Amino acid sequence: MTTNEALAVMEQTRTKAAATTALDTFFCETGTYRMIRERVFGVLEAREIRLARGLYEQKGAALIGPAGSGKSTMMARVIREYEETAVATGGRAFGHRIVSAIVPGKASVKDTCCAILREIGYPTHGNRTENYLIDCLRTQLQNHRIAAIHLDEVQDAGRYATEETMSAFAKRFRNLMQVGPWPISLIMTATLEAKNLINQDPTLSRRLRPVEILAMTPAIDGPALRDAMTELLGRSGLTDDGLFSLAEFMPIMMHAAAYRFGLAVEITIEALSEAMEMGDAQVTLDHFAEAYYVRTNCDDELNPFLSDHWWGIDTTRAMDRFYEEKKETKKPRKRK
Structure with missing residues (x-):
């Protein structure tokens, strides 16, 4: 291929990419989107009220669907809408920020804690103990007044795990919804494989408000x-x-x-x-x-x-x- 041919191909692909990107901003509010928005808004507003009354145990939400169903896009939109609406209505006494992190492949509790801490802006290293990282995470959640953690691709927490390690993962993060003085709401997005992770822990299942994309x-x-x-x-x-x-x-x-x-x-x-x-x-x-x-x-x-x-x-x-x-x-x- 000559230089002129390469330039022509590049220009053609740039033109197509520009046209595609302009359409990529499109978002459709489906019935599923409205349902998960109601779930997320509901658990976060309930958290604010419960903490004001000294009640620590909180609820969470989960959006489960196959790859390509649009769940990550939906949740990003819901999170943005909640944060903007909270700011527009005077903020929340117990915080309104939601921090999102992608669960690393073959994730352990330590790896996931590190991923969340990086998103908060507090980088740390995986050579710390699990207990240290969980305590550090609790402290940073309160210091930054974070209301919820959104874990994306949660199915990776159970894909290569035994039932015992899945149970340990679920227990660690569901406990963040009940331990004072700063319990948070837990929000999950995942493929259908995450049903196993959720259902094998009755306490986690009870606290989540799930929506499945059919x-x-x-x-x-x-x-x-x-x-x-x-x-x-x-x-x-x-x-x-x-x-x-x-x-x-x-x-x-x-x-x-x-x-x-x-x-x-x-x-x-x-x-x-x-x-x-x-x-x-x-x-x-x-x-x-x-x-x-x-x-x-x-x-x-x-x-x-x-x-x-x-x-x-x-x-x-x-x-x-x-x-x-x-x-x-x-x-x-x-x-x-």
Whole structure:
């Protein structure tokens, strides 16, 4: 590739990235979002009231769903809304800040404590004892007047653990919700594997207010997804020539996204970006096929936007091949 060719490719990818980023700021308030917002706001406002009355035991919330369902985006939005609303209403006597940390892979209590302390702005080292780090965390939570800890990717705490180590992890962090003088609320986001972590500790399960993101269905979620896609379409400046209104389109779209709302939005953004990059005024099924191909690198026969037998395709798999023998992958053809 010559320098001029490389520059042309770079400019093309920059243009597409700019268009995609502009659409990436889109957020849709789904029923699940409103439910978890109510849960989080509820446990935090209850914490304020209970601490004012000298009651230490607090509640928490959990948002559980498969990868690509949009749970991390939802929770980030909920946290931002709570903090902004608390400030707008005069703050809270016992704090309103929520600190978020990603649970490290193969996480131990010590690793997770260090991750939280780093987010607070108090870096420490894992060579400290577990008891020291927990005590340090309690002190810093009070010093910074933090109302809640949000642990993201909590499933990693139990993925490689025994029942005993999972129990120890759950006990350590649920105890932060009851030990004075500064108990906090615990908020979790995780994939479905975290159900084991939550359910194996009855005390933790009792204190959490969980919400599970269920698989989409055309009857229940079709209108909301269509509205979200239509809004994205409007932001892109493109038209769809009635594609989104076709009765057969939404089931295909949901299946392509493995029935996950967040993934459906991502595929839509990718399809719109493909259309804009090609200079097309309309987004078509072929753009969605290309978006799916970019995401999965699957053969045409396993692309739900191209196949007549789309319902039999496992859309959770990437780089899937239709034939057993190896063959060179190609750009997707147009749907016949």
